[in-house]
Amino acid sequence: MTVSLSASPPLRRALGSGRVPLARRNLLANKARLLRSLAGIGFAVLLMLMQLGFERAFFQSSLQVIELLDGDLFIQNAHKYRFVTRQPFPPADLERARLVSGVASVRPLYADWYSTFWTNPYDGKVFLVRIFAFDPDQPVFRLPAVNAHLAALRKPDTVLVDRRARPFLGMGGNAAAAKLNGRPVEIVGRFALGPDFQNDGTAMTGAQTFASLLPPGAPRGIETGVVKLRPGADPSAVARALKAALPPDIAVFTKAQLIRFERDFEARVSSAGVIFAMGTIVGFVVGALIAYQIVYTDVSDQLPQYATLKAIGYGPFYVVGVVLRQAGLLACGSWIPAFLVSLLLYRVIGELALIPLATSLAIVVVSFALTLGMCLVAAAFAMVRVVAADPAEVF
C-alpha cells in the first residue's frame, strides 16, 4: 500500500485540504485488478443500460407518431381504447368542434392499421402497413419532409412513404411507383419515421386517395381531430367547452393526455415493462455481486493496513469512509465507460432493429443510481470485516 501520512488526522481536518486520497490510491495500487473490476461491473451496468434503453424504445416507438401531431387538443371517438386502432367518428362532429370559441382550427386525421396492403415495388410482395391521411390543405404532422410535398399529395393516387420502414417493404430506394391495396400509386416523396412494434412501415396520402383505398364495408370517418387554439386561449377551458359542445361519444384530450392514454394502455396490456424490469433487476444483482467480490477481496488484502490505521488512532468511520469512497469510485469508473458503450450499442442496434433506441435523462439518472446503489450495498456487506478488524488480532 502506498499511503503516506504526513499529519495527524485532527490536524489534517483542521487544514481542511490535502487529505490523502486513500480510496483512489487503494484502487490504483493494482491497475490490472482495477481494470478487471471495472470491466466486470461495467458489463453488468451495460446490461442494465440496454434493458432500460429497450424499455424506453418500446414505449417511445408507439408514442412517436402522437408526438409528431401538430395540435394542442385532440378529439376522438370515446370508444377508442388506444390511439392505434380504427374507430372513426363522423365529420359533422369536426364541424361542431370548429365552432367552439378559442378554437383556431380543427384538422382531420384519417388512419388505418388493418386493411391497407402495400406491394413492394422491387419484388412484388404484399405487406400490411399503417396509413395516415389528411387534407393536403390542412397538414397535421410536424414532419418537414411530409409538409414539403403537400402540393404533390393533392393529385389523386399519390403517396409518401417511410424510408425508415423495415427493408423488406421496399419503401426506401427511389422507386416512383408502387401499389396500395392493388391500386397503382405514385410515390411523390419520402420521410423518415421508422416502424414500431406493431407496424413495419407507414404510408401517407391525401384524404381523397385514402377514401378510395378503403375496402368496401370499412368504417369511414375521421380518426382524430387535431385542434389548434387561438393565441392566448386556455387549453383546459377550451377542452371543457369542446366536451360540452360535442356528443358524449366524443372524447377530448390534450397532447399530454393523449400520450398518457396510449402509454397507460401499453403499460396495462403489454409485458414489455415487466420483461425489461426483470432484466434490469438481474443486471443489478449480478453487478452487486461482482462489486462485492471486488471490494471483499480488496478489503481482506488490506486488512493489516486498515488495522494499522485503527491502531494509530483513525476511527472506524474513517476506514468505513475509505471503503465507501472506493465503492463510489468503482461505480463512477464502471458507469462512465458502460454508458459510452451503451450510446454506441443504442445507435447500432437502433439502426438495425429500426427502433428509437436512445438515451434519456431518466436512463442516465436511473442507471447511475442503480450502479452507485449496487456498489455501495456491496461495500456495506464487505465492510463488516473491516469494522471488526482488531489490530491485535490481525497481526
Next chain:
Amino acid sequence: MKVPLAWRLLVHDKRRTGLAIVGVFLAIVLVFFELGLFIAVPRGGLLLYDHMRFDLMLTSNRYEYLVDSGVFPQSRLDQIRRRPDVARVMPLYFAAAKWQGGEGGQWIDLFVIGFSTAASPFTVEGIDRRLDILRRPDTMLVDSATRPMFGPLATGRTVKIDGRAEVIGGTYRLGTGFMGLGVALFGERNFARLFPLRGLGFVNLGAIVLKPGIDAEQAARALQKALPDDVRVFTRRQLDAHEIAYWTTRSAVGLIFGSGLVIAIVVGIMIVYQTLATQISRHLPQFATLKAIGYSDRSLYATVAAMAAMIMAIGFVPAALAALWLYAVIRQATLLPAAMTGTRVVAVAFAGLVIAMISAALSVTGLRRADPAEVFDGRAT
C-alpha cells in the same frame, strides 16, 4: 492430479468459492432468462399452430405470418379433398372485429377465428367438447387468456361484436399469442353471418390431415405442383421455421433478446474470470512453488480450467432450477409460452462450458507471473 488440486484450491477458501458459485449461478440464470424470451416470443407466435392438427398447411402465396396471412379461394380446398393421400381438409377464417363491451365503454379489437364445426382443427379439449355450442346461432367461444379489459367472460353474457349481438357460449384455454388482446372462435355459419361482406369464399388457412403412412414432405411437393401458384403448401416443420424466422429476423424481437443474450454471456465470462483471476493472484506463491517443483505451465493451466469447470458445474444445477421458476414468472407476467426443454438445458450447459473456458483462458495470463524467483521477492499482490 489436476482435478484434486483444483478441487482443493476451491475448498480451501469456501467463502470466496461460494461467492464465485453464486456469480456463476446468476450468470447462468441470466442466460436462461434471455434465451427463454428469445425463444418464447416466436413460440408465442406459434401458439395457434402448436394447438392444431395438421400435416400440411395451405396458405395464400403472400402468407407473411399467422396474423397477416392473406387469403385464397375456398375452391382450392375442394381440389385437395379429392386427392387420395388426403384424409381431411379444414378451412380457417380470420377476421378482426370490435368487441363493443369492454370496460369503461371501450370497443376493443377482437381476433375472430371461424372454422367448420364438422371437425375441429384444434387439439384443445375445451373446444372439442363445445362444438355443439358453436352450432347454436350467434354463439362464440372466447379464449380464457382474453384480457380483463374485455369485461367478464361469463357464459351466457351477450356482447355486441361489430354491432351484432353474440352470446358467450363458454371459454377454452389456448392462449392469445400475438393474435391480439382477445380471441373468439365461431362456427363458420355464424362467422359468415357476422361478416356478410367477407363470407366464406376466401379462406385464410387450410389445415390438411394426410392419410396414415403418407410422407408429409413428399405430399407437400406433389400438392404444390398440382395447385396454382396463388397458394403455398407448408409442412409442419416448414411452417415452424417460417414463423420463427419471421419473429426473430423481421421483427425487432430477435435483435433485442439476441443482444441481451450476448451481453448475458459476456457478463458470465466477466464473473468467472473475475473469480479465477482473484484466485490465481491470491495463490500466486503456491502456483510458483508448484512450478518450482516441476509442474509444467500446461498442467497449471489445466488446473485453472478444471476450477472453472467445477465452479460452473456446481452453479449450473441450481441455476437451471431457478430458471424453471423464472419461466413460470414469465408465463404468468407475459402470457408467453416460456418453457424449459431438454435441448435448452444442454445448450445453456454448453454455453456455460464455453464461458468457463474463455474465462479460464483469460485468467491464465496471470499465471505467467508465477515466476518462483519473482514471487518470493515479496512483491506479489
